Amino acid sequence: MSSVAASTRPGGRSARVLNAIYTAVGELVGEGTERITFSLIAERAGVNPTTLYRRWDDVDALLEEVAVAALTREGDPIPDTGALETDLTEWALIITEDITRPHRTRYLRAMVAARDEIVSSCSVMERRREQAAEMVRRASGRGQEAPTVGQILDHIVAPLYHHVVFALPVDEDYARLLVRDVLLMVR
Amino acid sequence: MSSVAASTRPGGRSARVLNAIYTAVGELVGEGTERITFSLIAERAGVNPTTLYRRWDDVDALLEEVAVAALTREGDPIPDTGALETDLTEWALIITEDITRPHRTRYLRAMVAARDEIVSSCSVMERRREQAAEMVRRASGRGQEAPTVGQILDHIVAPLYHHVVFALPVDEDYARLLVRDVLLMVR
Structure with a gap:
C-alpha cells in the first residue's frame, strides 16, 4: 500500500476522495478503457483534476498504485492445513x-x-x-x-x-x- | 511469424511495404509512444492507412504480430556444449x-x-x-x-x-x- 493511501486511512474527506478515485480507476480499467487520463478519472470520480495532479506525478503512477492495492488485499488467509x-x-x-x-x-x-x-x-x-x-x-x-x-x-x-x-x-x-x-x- | 509476413516473404512491393510498417512500429514502440494508432504508423511508414486497415483488424493485432516477429528470430543458435x-x-x-x-x-x-x-x-x-x-x-x-x-x-x-x-x-x-x-x- 502506498504512503498516500496509508496516510489517508483514518477516514474523513481525504479518504472519501481517495476511495472515489480508486473506484473510478477500477471502473475504467475494468471497462477496458484504452487511454485512461487524469481528466477521465477526475470526471468519473467527481473530483477536481487538480487533486490528481497534486498527488500523483502521472497517470501511470496512479494506475500502478491502484493495481497494487487491488491485488494485495490485507488479510488474505494463508492456508494452514498441517502439511x-x-x-x-x-x-x-x-x-x-x-x-x-x-x-x-x-x-x-x-x-x-x-x-x-x-x-x-x-x-x-x-x-x-x-x-x-x-x-x-x-x-x-x-x-x-x-x-x-x-x-x-x-x-x-x-x-x-x-x-x-x-x-x-x-x-x-x-x-x-x-x-x-x-x-x-x-x- | 504470421501468415501475412510469410506470404510476402518472396519480396517485391508488398514485402517492402510490410518492412516499412514493421520498422515504423518498431520505432514507435522503441520511442515509448504511448498511443500507437494506424494513422501514426501509416505516416511514419509512408503508406496509406487503408493498407493497414485491410491487413489487420486493429492496431493491437499488428503490434502483437511485430512483437512476436521481433522476439522469435529464426536461426537463434541453440547451445550445444555436450552437457x-x-x-x-x-x-x-x-x-x-x-x-x-x-x-x-x-x-x-x-x-x-x-x-x-x-x-x-x-x-x-x-x-x-x-x-x-x-x-x-x-x-x-x-x-x-x-x-x-x-x-x-x-x-x-x-x-x-x-x-x-x-x-x-x-x-x-x-x-x-x-x-x-x-x-x-x-x-
Whole structure:
C-alpha cells in the first residue's frame, strides 16, 4: 500500500476522495478503457483534476498504485492445513482463482504497461513473499524440509503471473503441477 | 511469424511495404509512444492507412504480430556444449541478454498490453519450446536424465519473462539460479 493511501486511512474527506478515485480507476480499467487520463478519472470520480495532479506525478503512477492495492488485499488467509504440500496447493489455487478473474487480469496487464524503470520492490511479490515465508516457517516448525521462499516465488508465483499476463491458459491442474515441481527440488 | 509476413516473404512491393510498417512500429514502440494508432504508423511508414486497415483488424493485432516477429528470430543458435546443465545455462543467459534490452522489454510489455483473449499458442513460447526440446533430445541421446520441456519452460523461461515485464531485476546470477533449480527436479 502506498504512503498516500496509508496516510489517508483514518477516514474523513481525504479518504472519501481517495476511495472515489480508486473506484473510478477500477471502473475504467475494468471497462477496458484504452487511454485512461487524469481528466477521465477526475470526471468519473467527481473530483477536481487538480487533486490528481497534486498527488500523483502521472497517470501511470496512479494506475500502478491502484493495481497494487487491488491485488494485495490485507488479510488474505494463508492456508494452514498441517502439511506444506497441501498449504502450497491451496495457496496456488487461491492465487490462480484470484488473478484469472477478468478484472484482476486487466489490473495486472495495466500494471505491466505502467512499469518502466526496474522496481526495487514489487508490492504484489512482497505480499506473496510474506505469505510463502509464513508457510515455510510452519513447515520448519514441524521439522519438514521445504523449498526456499525464493524457489516458491520463482517456480509457483512467477509462472502463474507470467501465464496470466501473456494470456496463456492457467487452470487448477497447472497450479498443482507447479507445486509438485517445486517440491521435487527438496527431495 | 504470421501468415501475412510469410506470404510476402518472396519480396517485391508488398514485402517492402510490410518492412516499412514493421520498422515504423518498431520505432514507435522503441520511442515509448504511448498511443500507437494506424494513422501514426501509416505516416511514419509512408503508406496509406487503408493498407493497414485491410491487413489487420486493429492496431493491437499488428503490434502483437511485430512483437512476436521481433522476439522469435529464426536461426537463434541453440547451445550445444555436450552437457545439459551448460546448454541450459548458456541458453538462459542468451534469453536474459535478449529480453532485458530496453527495446525488447518494451516489445514484451506491448505484447502483454495487446493480449486480451486466452491465446491457444504463443509464438514466443512455442519457439522457446522447440529450443528446449532440442536440448532435451540431445541430453537423452547422451543417456542423461533431463527435466521435461514443460518444466524448462515453466521454471526457466516463465520466471525470466515474468521478471522482465514486471520490471523486477533480472541478471545472469538469477538465470543461473533458475537453471540450478530446474535441474534439482531430476536428481
